[in-house]
Structures are given as C-alpha cells and as structure tokens.
Amino acid sequence: MTLLIGLPLLAIAAVIQSSVIANFHFYGGSLDLVLIMTLSWTLAGDWEGGAAWGFCGGLFVDLLSGGPFGLTSLALVILAYLASLTEGRLWRSHVLLPLITVAFSTLGLHVISLLGLSVAGWPIDWPLSLLRVTLPAAVLNTVFMLPFSGGLRWLHDILYPAQVKM
Amino acid sequence: MSKLQQRTALVGVLVAISLALLWLNGTGRLEGVKSAVSLPFTAMQRSVARAWGNVVEIFQKNPDAEAVRQENTELQAEVNRLQTRVTELEENEAALKTLSGLVNYARTQPQNDYLAANVIGRDPSPFLKYILLDRGSDDGVRRDMPVVTDAGLVGKVVEVTSQACKVELIVDSNSAVNALLQKSRERGVVVGELAGGVVMQYVSQQVVIEPGEPVLTSGLGGTYPAGILIGTVSAVQKLNYEVLQQADVTPGADFTHLEIVLIIVNFKPIDLEPFFNATPTPVVPAP
Numbered sequence: 001m002t003l004l005i006g007l008p009l010l011a012i013a014a015v016i017q018s019s020v021i022a023n024f025h026f027y028g029g030s031l032d033l034v035l036i037m038t039l040s041w042t043l044a045g046d047w048e049g050g051a052a053w054g055f056c057g058g059l060f061v062d063l064l065s066g067g068p069f070g071l072t073s074l075a076l077v078i079l080a081y082l083a084s085l086t087e088g089r090l091w092r093s094h095v096l097l098p099l100i101t102v103a104f105s106t107l108g109l110h111v112i113s114l115l116g117l118s119v120a121g122w123p124i125d126w127p128l129s130l131l132r133v134t135l136p137a138a139v140l141n142t143v144f145m146l147p148f149s150g151g152l153r154w155l156h157d158i159l160y161p162a163q164v165k166m
Numbered sequence: 167m168s169k170l171q172q173r174t175a176l177v178g179v180l181v182a183i184s185l186a187l188l189w190l191n192g193t194g195r196l197e198g199v200k201s202a203v204s205l206p207f208t209a210m211q212r213s214v215a216r217a218w219g220n221v222v223e224i225f226q227k228n229p230d231a232e233a234v235r236q237e238n239t240e241l242q243a244e245v246n247r248l249q250t251r252v253t254e255l256e257e258n259e260a261a262l263k264t265l266s267g268l269v270n271y272a273r274t275q276p277q278n279d280y281l282a283a284n285v286i287g288r289d290p291s292p293f294l295k296y297i298l299l300d301r302g303s304d305d306g307v308r309r310d311m312p313v314v315t316d317a318g319l320v321g322k323v324v325e326v327t328s329q330a331c332k333v334e335l336i337v338d339s340n341s342a343v344n345a346l347l348q349k350s351r352e353r354g355v356v357v358g359e360l361a362g363g364v365v366m367q368y369v370s371q372q373v374v375i376e377p378g379e380p381v382l383t384s385g386l387g388g389t390y391p392a393g394i395l396i397g398t399v400s401a402v403q404k405l406n407y408e409v410l411q412q413a414d415v416t417p418g419a420d421f422t423h424l425e426i427v428l429i430i431v432n433f434k435p436i437d438l439e440p441f442f443n444a445t446p447t448p449v450v451p452a453p
C-alpha cells in the first residue's frame with residue numbers, strides 16, 4: 001500500500017521538481033519536494049515505508065539528474081531511517097519536530113550529495129556550496145515542510161487509521 | 167527480531183542496492199535500463215513543461231485579468247478567450263523570434279548540421295547544471311554532440327535515451343571548455359562555477375585582457391568545434407605574484423531562460439584517449 005501511494009506521488013514530485021521548481025531559486029537554494037515528502041511520510045508514522053519512499057523518490061530524482069545514479073536514493077534512505085528513530089519518543093508529536101528534521105536533513109542530503117559528487121570527480125567548493133546553496137535550501141524546505149507534513153499525515157491517517165484498544 | 171532491527175535490516179538492503187547502482191552506473195551498465203525507465207518520465211516532463219509554460223505566459227502577459235473578471239461575466243469570457251488567443255500568438259511570435267535567431271545563426275555556420283530541441287527539464291540537484299531536451303537517439307542525437315543557441319555555446323550532450331537527452335551546461339562545475347580570446351588569440355580553459363558563472367583560467371600573465379573581449383571555443387582537445395562564442399570577458403583577475411591570470415566571463419547564452427536550443431549533429435568529437443594511454447615503443451638498438 002505504501003508504495004502504491006508513494007510511487008505515483010514521488011514520480012510526480014520528481015517531475016515537478018525538475019520541470020517547475022528548478023526554475024525558482026531562493027538565493028542559490030531550491031525547494032526539495034522529494035526530500036520533504038519522504039520525511040513527511042516517515043514522520044507521519046510509516047517508519048519502514050519512509051525508507052522505501054526515500055529509495056524510490058531518490059531513484060526518480062537520479063533519473064532526471066546528471067549526477068551519479070543512486071546517490072540521492074542512498075542519501076534519502078539514510079535520512080528517512082534517521083528520521084524514523086524518533087518513533088516512540090515523547091516529543092514525537094511536537095510541531096517543531098518536522099521543521100528541525102527537514103532543516104538537518106537538507107544539510108545531510110547536501111553533504112552526502114557533495115561527498116558523492118566529489119568522489120565522482122566534480123570539483124567541489126564546500127564553504128560556498130554550504131553557504132550559498134544548502135543554507136537557503138534549508139530555510140525554503142523548512143518553510144514548506146508544515147503544509148506537506150500536515151497533508152501527508154492526513155493521508156496516512158486515512159490509509160492507516162489508529163487502532164483504539166477497548 | 168524487533169521492529170527496529172527489521173527496519174535497520176531493510177535500510178541496510180536499500181543502502182546496499184543504492185551502492186550497487188552507483189557502482190553499476192559508474193561502469194556504464196545501467197544505460198539501457200535507465201533509458202527504458204526514463205521514457206514515461208520524459209512524456210510526463212513534456213506535458214508538465216508545456217502546461218507550466220502556458221501558466222507562466224498567462225501570469226506574465228495578463229496581470230489585469232483579475233480586475234477584468236470582476237467587471238462582467240460575459241465580457242470576462244470574451245476577454246479571456248481573446249487573451250488566450252493573444253497569448254498564443256505572442257507565444258508563437260516569441261517562438262518565431264527565437265527560431266529566426268537560431269536559423270540566422272545556423273546560416274552563418276553552414277558547415278554544421280543542426281537539430282532544434284525544446285528544454286523540458288532542469289537538474290533537480292542545486293549543485294548540478296544540466297538540462298533535459300526532448301530529442302534522443304531516435305532523432306540522431308549522440309553523446310558528446312555540442313549544443314548551442316544563437317547567443318553562444320550551451321554545453322554538450324552527456325546522456326541519451328531514445329526520446330530525450332541530458333546536456334551538461336558550460337556553467338556546471340564539472341565542465342571545462344578549451345577557449346580562445348578573440349583579439350589576443352591567447353588560449354585558456356573556461357570552467358563552470360557553482361554560482362552559475364564561468365571563468366577562463368590558465369591565461370598567461372603577459373597577455374592584456376580587456377573587458378568585453380569575446381571568448382570563443384578553440385577546438386583544442388576535439389570536444390567542441392572551434393569558433394563558437396562562449397561569452398565575453400567581464401573582469402580580469404590578475405595577481406602580480408602568480409604565473410597565470412584568469413578572467414570572469416559572462417556567458418553569451420542565458421541559461422535561466424533557455425527554451426529552444428540547437429544540437430550540432432554532424433560534429434564528431436576526436437577521441438584523444440589512445441594517445442594518453444599508448445605505451446611507448448622501445449627503441450631497438452641497431453645490430
């Protein structure tokens with residue numbers, strides 16, 4: 001069920017990210033729709049499914065990217081797993097959790113991407129990349145996280161209603 | 167096995183698959199699979215890019231439409247119909263203008279055969295500068311073909327599927343183009359920068375570079391034809407204690423508004439690899 005919902009949503013998100021969102025930049029950064037959706041779905045409560053979303057979403061992004069194939073999926077699987085470690089914590093339902101998660105995950109995604117590109121032979125200017133691209137992207141992703149997080153939590157609750165013990 | 171252990175195992179498997187894909191991609195064995203899988207994505211991108219183009223046109227060309235709507239429902243429908251028609255015509259005019267520019271450019275370079283292509287996507291990664299075009303191997307596009315507009319060099323084809331291709335822009339930080347300053351005839355290498363600009367490096371300190379001087383492809387290395395405009399010098403970075411100087415170059419092509427480009431389909435890049443890999447023949451002493 002997770003992939004049945006996730007595959008079309010992530011495919012559309014990746015295409016929109018490439019065809020529409022890539023035209024808009026906030027300073028040097030841009031919105032990462034697939035990252036936001038993966039984290040939102042994970043934090044909505046599908047702890048295993050989040051990693052699967054990250055894997056598939058990452059492959060879709062890699063398919064449309066000129067970078068090494070498999071790099072984004074690797075990064076998103078790791079980030080979804082780290083986000084899933086909040087399961088069972090008392091502060092899991094805190095409103096700030098998705099915002100903090102996406103801010104740090106943006107940094108994580110970019111660091112893994114830059115490492116991968118560096119290994120593949122791209123010349124990387126780390127300070128410039130982190131300051132001009134990662135920082136604005138983290139701000140942008142944080143701003144857009146709440147509506148996506150709310151929407152996907154709503155969808156998750158419809159598909160997987162919480163069981164009440166009588 | 168606890169839930170967390172199960173999840174860790176799943177993530178381990180997915181990470182292993184991702185690493186395997188990275189390795190397979192490096193060896194070039196995934197090209198066929200990627201080409202097949204990207205077909206539906208190309209079709210989706212075409213539709214989304216077209217729809218997005220229409221939306222942009224409406225917002226750019228019709229800012230007062232909201233006020234018109236409030237005036238009268240009947241008039242609104244008529245205005246909207248006419249406005250759509252005007253937008254269509256303006257869009258056609260803009261396309262015609264772009265195409266005539268490209269045709270004029272093509273006429274000035276009769277030695278090249280061109281194939282026009284629409285830009286249907288950009289790289290989703292903020293660190294990479296690639297575009298996706300709606301022409302692929304079915305149209306005769308091959309890897310390493312140069313891509314230009316009438317304003318200058320755009321990049322080269324780095325990946326081809328049957329219906330689309332990926333172009334590495336000259337502003338990508340991995341791109342390097344052998345270049346020539348038009349007036350001084352001095353050679354250098356134009357490389358991309360993360361910020362989206364290009365810099366001409368490895369220019370001798372003895373050369374006087376003037377801002378505004380055109381920078382062309384030199385043809386050295388055989389990856390691009392000679393004489394294509396890359397851009398113009400905007401600033402010179404010269405330090406007396408350094409052996410070489412470099413110049414900031416403003417690219418001729420506007421990479422943020424690329425819509426239609428030309429692929430040079432008859433250019434065959436020269437493979438110089440054998441020269442670098444050749445084992446020197448031992449000299450046999452005379453008997």
